[in-house]
Amino acid sequence: MKPPPGVSDADFAAALQQFSGVVGSQWVFTSDEDVGTYKDAYSPLWGEPEEKVASAAVAPDSVEQIQRILGIANHFSIPLYTVSTGRNLAYGGAAPVYSGSVVLDLKRMNRILEVSEEFAYALVEPGVSYFDLYRHIREKGLKLWIDVPDPGWGSLIGNAIDHGAGRTPLPYRDHFDAHCGMEVVLANGRVVRTGMGAMPGSRLWQQTKYGPGPLVDGIFSQSNLGIVTKMGFWLMPEPEASLTGRVRVARHDDLIPFVRILSNLMYTNIVNCNFTIQSPVFLSPSTPEKEQLLGKSDGGTAQEWDRYAAAHGLDHFWETELRFFGPPKIMAAQWDYVKERFATINGARLEEGETTHFPLTDEQVSKLPDLTTFGIPSLSVFSGMAVGSLTGSDAGAPQTTGHLDASPIVPISGEALLKAQRVFDRVFQQAGLPRGLGFAFNYHWRTFIMFQGLQVTNNKEHNAKVRAAYEKCAQAAADNGWGLYRAHAAFHDKVMSLLSYNDHALMKLNETLKDALDPKGILSPGRYGIWPRHLRGSHS
């Protein structure tokens, strides 16, 4: 058991003993095996000296215990790295950004404090997962939906403060945007409630984000300025039904009007679902001609691609599936209007899909092909990795041990989508990795996320390529005026360094806040590039 950097063996031992006095010795973890469970299972630094590791972990089950732990950590200058359910796979898992930190594991704080059907919200602690809240609502028979990220075992609070999102309508699927009210423990142990929660006896804490004065919630997301111990979330009342419709356009350059119409429908709230734009042409199997086109300096002209699609029997270039939620007669009107708008694109094909009525029985749930669309938690997204991990190992190739996501965001326009595909594909090609033509996802309001999934393996040379590609991807996004909405913990410094306007003024503000709120720098040092004063420079 190695103490955190700069902490003596004696001080570390004393701190751990005092932690045990607070939470009980069974909730302080120091053995190699237990501490090893806090490693990032999908680490791109797997097996490297730089791999992020904890020195120990402590698991409180109350705010009062957190306050006492903070007092001890401040006294002995122990860095703490806070996790909620500790998943966040592909973005760093439960491993600390600053190796040697003690993980403050909040999984035991797993109480669903309130669910209001009348006002459609929930108030939860950090250890509550999407599965937990879904089951609670289902068992109580409440007419409410939750919105879930692709893997449902994560924490509502953890996902929201890392700006995660799901697939039901806005504002619910943008998890930070859908929150209303926080409770935060500051580094000095003071408990703060945001918004109307600051008023004793407030009946509006989960009803309005606005109280008099500054809105401070944002400084506790993607940061290390406090420990979020409660958070309210607005929930969507269960809709009557859902209707799908598929839109296909024939030619390469149809993407421009296609996205323009789609974005206008989104801005006017006619389309309010998470949609994915994909190209059957770009996703089709590789051929020599395709590689030749992609290898051209312009990535192939529209005419060349249209000829390619025709020659390979691909009858449409772009497609998306839209989903509507609400009363059937209103959805029918929305779909009619959508058809009318897309009919202006020559050759556009619109196909109505199925209508699903709610509530669903368990039997119906068991037959759904895609649960997260309906706010039902699942782990199915990992099945994609199953193919890579096992076929790879069978072939004697490096075994997949995980993945990480470079998550660039681009404006919702056909031009930006086309350019982003070319830019990121080139990054991956140059890195010697599989192509990154991918998909454009609309998770957050008014942007596309161009997910670039990178396979992490047990091969260090491959992982070095992956890390280099991730950094180049982030740089390419910045060079084009785009960005990343979220970053893997191994790249927080790099990603934050790209926010360099006015001599990194934003980071300087973050550091000013850090120094004021956490002068000893005990809270999650280095998270999102925010280092305490005594570590600044050596890392950032």
Next chain:
Amino acid sequence: MSKPRAVRVGGALIVAATLTALSSALADPASSPQTAWRRSTLKADASLSDPLVKRGKQVFDARCQICHGAYSKPQGVSVFTMPQMPGTYALELKYKGQKPALLEERTDLTPQAVAVFVRHGGGGFMPAFRPTEVSDEDLKALGAYLARKR
């Protein structure tokens, strides 16, 4: 919002667990009803008369079933449509019928092997599980359940 490189596979559907209550007798917070991921009905089985084994079944249902449960074969195709039980699906691909893909049908598991997988991960995409998720006591019970004699 974690998303692996899109691997297009046939659609799939799941057999969702029946949402019935676990025994309220569980005292360990790591397997309390409130933190269970999903529940399923405890089916009658003579081997479950052993309290440790019975508890292990409850731990399996709460913690493992959502990934290692049974699922039905594909329907529909989209980027989001994948086999709903990735643990089972991965083992299907690995064993190709030579061993059961469902952990609950295996007869060659030992408590030691189960403990290694839970605390160190499955060697592929299955991560390790922390003691705050599956306590040492729960892990012992889980091992007893999956290695039980039938």
